[in-house]
Ligand SMILES: [Zn+2]
């Protein structure tokens with residue numbers, strides 16, 4: 001059996017020669033078909049308590065809500081992420097999103113699955129990828145949230161709902177001031193096949209949680225369409 005697997009590996013290596021160097025640090029990889037080295041993987045730390053009960057922001061003490069969440073109410077129940085959007089995790093997401101390294105969905109999606117397994121959230125009826133506007137998706141060639149959702153769906157056996165669509169091409173949220181950010185998102189999401197999510201508990205999936213404005217607006221649309229409750233899971237948070 002072992003010999004057979006080795007032969008298969010040799011055959012696969014010939015068919016798909018992969019650069020045997022770590023994507024992040026350029027050190028030589030020791031494990032077959034890995035993308036980043038153990039050392040870099042170890043540096044991607046998961047967030048730990050205390051976290052804001054609402055949005056998952058790391059806190060210095062056990063306050064229930066962070067400043068943002070005290071000032072602004074989000075309609076989703078809770079948002080959680082694997083780690084902070086910085087250093088190695090940020091680099092990985094950049095390679096994934098902007099340099100087309102789709103295979104990174106596997107690593108990133110599995111990190112998110114680790115978070116999902118540890119949380120005491122209710123059983124979800126659907127995973128819902130945060131949609132890109134059709135124009136942006138055409139430019140990029142894929143929706144990063146959908147690729148992450150596919151990995152999560154496979155690992156968790158929760159089906160994907162693909163009826164959440166984006167009708168307005170939104171500008172980069174971080175570049176806009178707060179009031180314009182809101183206006184920019186007004187009516188940006190439309191839901192098809194509403195009957196499917198009626199009274200369902202759903203989990204919204206994205207790569208990065210920044211201000212919560214986009215996740216909040218999606219959640220609003222889903223609740224208006226009849227969803228029972230919305231939770232949010234991202235790989236990283238800014
Ligand atoms: Zn490395």
Ligand SMILES: [Zn+2]
Pocket residue numbers: 052053054055056057065066067068069070
């Ligand atoms: Zn918060």
